[in-house]
Amino acid sequence: QVQLQQWGAGLLKPSETLSLTCAVYGGSFSGYYWSWIRQPPGKGLEWIGEINHSGSTNYNPSLKSRVTISVDTSKNQFSLKLSSVTAADTAVYYCARDWIVVVPAAIGNNWFDPWGQGTLVTVSS
Amino acid sequence: EIVLTQSPATLSLSPGERATLSCRASQSVSSYLAWYQQKPGQAPRLLIYDASNRATGIPARFSGSGSGTDFTLTISSLEPEDFAVYYCQQRSNFGQGTRLEIK
Numbered sequence: 001q002v003q004l005q006q007w008g009a010g011l012l013k014p015s016e017t018l019s020l021t022c023a024v025y026g027g028s029f030s031g032y033y034w035s036w037i038r039q040p041p042g043k044g045l046e047w048i049g050e051i052n053h054s055g056s057t058n059y060n061p062s063l064k065s066r067v068t069i070s071v072d073t074s075k076n077q078f079s080l081k082l083s084s085v086t087a088a089d090t091a092v093y094y095c096a097r098d099w100i101v102v103v104p105a106a107i108g109n110n111w112f113d114p115w116g117q118g119t120l121v122t123v124s125s
Numbered sequence: 126e127i128v129l130t131q132s133p134a135t136l137s138l139s140p141g142e143r144a145t146l147s148c149r150a151s152q153s154v155s156s157y158l159a160w161y162q163q164k165p166g167q168a169p170r171l172l173i174y175d176a177s178n179r180a181t182g183i184p185a186r187f188s189g190s191g192s193g194t195d196f197t198l199t200i201s202s203l204e205p206e207d208f209a210v211y212y213c214q215q216r217s218n219f220g221q222g223t224r225l226e227i228k
Contacts, residue, residue: 045169045212045219060217094168101157101175107127108216109157113180115168 002027004116006095008080012123018082022095022116029053029076033098035112036069036080038091046091050098051078085123092118127151129213131220137228144200146223148213153193157215160189160198163222164209172211173198200225 008020022034030053038046049059051069059067068081082089096112103109128151138144148158156176161169171180173189176196186201200207208227213220 044221045214047217047219058217099174103155103157105155105157107152107154107157109155109175110216111159111171111174111214112161112169113171113174115170118168 002097002114004095004097004114006093006116006119008093008119008121010120010122012085012121014086014123014125015084016123018085018089018093018121018123019079020093020095020119020121021077021079024076024078024097029073033100033110034071034078035096035098037094037096037112037115038089039094039118040088040091048080048082048093085121087123090121090123092120094118127154127215127218129215129218129220131211131213131223133223134221135224135226137226138203139228140203140205142203144198144203144207144225146198146200146211146225148191148196148198148220150194150196150215154215156192158189158191158196159214161212161214162207162209163212169212 003025006022033050033052035050036048049069051057051071066083071078095116100110130149132147158176160173163169172183177189188199190197210222210224212222
């Protein structure tokens with residue numbers, strides 16, 4: 001059974017770079033996409049971006065200029081960097097396996113399962 | 126961008142009652158929609174994928190239906206542990222959530 005364990009700094013100052021890593025245990029790493037998703041306190045879910053084992057990425061256009069997602073296949077890990085953070089980036093950040101199913105339609109099809117435990121990142125001066 | 130609108134925002138029901146949650150897409154998404162349950166302090170859990178397929182380990186009281194732009198998550202008889210927030214998702218887009226609370 002696949003498990004995801006994530007870690008990273010929980011308190012940042014404005015303008016610093018957020019850095020989180022997610023390790024995948026107990027299952028195949030290749031053949032899937034892997035995503036980062038965040039949730040501001042008391043609010044809904046926002047997809048940040050995804051990467052596959054080959055390093056192919058897709059990012060949320062609203063965050064693309066500040067986001068880098070990378071992969072280390074030797075360790076079955078993937079990482080998130082978000083630069084120039086502000087208080088608006090305060091959120092619980094989750095990693096998740098991204099089941100992408102190839103379909104004829106341009107809209108695409110995927111779901112997230114399982115999820116990491118989440119990391120609260122607070123941006124405050 | 127596809128916008129997912131969930132209704133109602135809050136649903137107040139009692140254990141044993143039937144819950145019906147709605148998710149409407151701004152354009153047709155065929156059957157490509159998933160549902161998640163999130164309890165306080167926990168990560169979301171996948172319930173339904175492809176609109177109507179239950180994920181592994183999800184009780185049969187949870188069912189999903191719909192296609193095109195209108196989707197429904199039904200909980201046939203609420204258990205105490207079902208009171209949570211529910212989200213629909215299509216590709217990179219999430220609905221704003223429905224909070225299911227005890228009446």
